[in-house]
Amino acid sequence: MAEHTRSSTTIEATPAQVMAVIADFAAYPAWTGEVKEIEVLSEGADGRAQQVRLLLDAGAIKDDHTLAYTWDGDRKVSWTLVKSQMLKSLDGSYTLTPTGDKTEVTYQLAVDVKIPMLGMIKRKAEKVIIDRALAGLKKRVES
Template identity: 55%
Template structure:
C-alpha cells in the first residue's frame, strides 16, 4: 500500500480476543471515532463482508461503506483488510490490521491510506491517517486489556 501511514501496538490479550473486538462492529462507537458501524452483508462463514460507517475524525466526516477480507486462522492471527466501496467525501480508505502472537499478547500492525475528494495537502492527509490509526490502536488496546 503506497503512501500509507502505519503504526503498531502490543496488546496484552490473545489474538482471538483482539480479532473478536475488531469483528464486533456494533461496539465500535464505544472505542473508536465512529458514531455508528452497521454490518450490511456477511460472507458464507458469517464474517462481516460490507460495513457502513458514520465517521467523525476531526477533519474527516463521512458516511461510507467498506468491503472486508478476513484472512485469519483459528487462533486469531492473520490479516483483516478493507477497501472503500462508496462514500461522499472519501475517495480512498484502504487499510489492514495484521495480528501476530507475541508472547501472551498480540502485536497489532495497522496500515491505512486515506484520500478525500476535496483538495487537501498530502501532509494533512497523513495527519488524518495518523489520528485515525492512533485513536483506533489506543482504543483497541484499552478495550482488549479491560
C-alpha cells in the same frame, strides 16, 4: 497501498481475542469515538462482516461510507472503500502477530479525500486516526 501510514502496539491478549473485538462492529460506537452508527450490510460464511456502512463524526470530518472487508483468520483483516461522500479511496488493515502471550497489532492506512489536501497533512491525519484506533482497541481488549 502505495503511500500509507503505519503504526503498531502490543496488546496483552491472544490474536483471537483481539480479532474478536475488531470483528464486533456493533460495539464500535462504544470504543471508537468517531464511529456514531454501524450497519453490517453483508456477512461471509464465517459470520464475519463483508460489507459495513459506517457513519463517522470526527469534528470537522463527517462521512457516511461503506467498506468491504477481507479476513485472513485471526492473522489479518483488510478493508477497502466501496462508497463515500468525502473519500476517493480508503485502504487499511490490521495485522496481528503473536508474541508469547501478547499480540503485536499493526494498523496500516491510506486515505485519499475528494477535496485537495497536501500529502503531509493527509499523512498526519492518517497517523491521528491510527493512533486513536490502536489506543481504543488496546483499551477495549485489555479491559
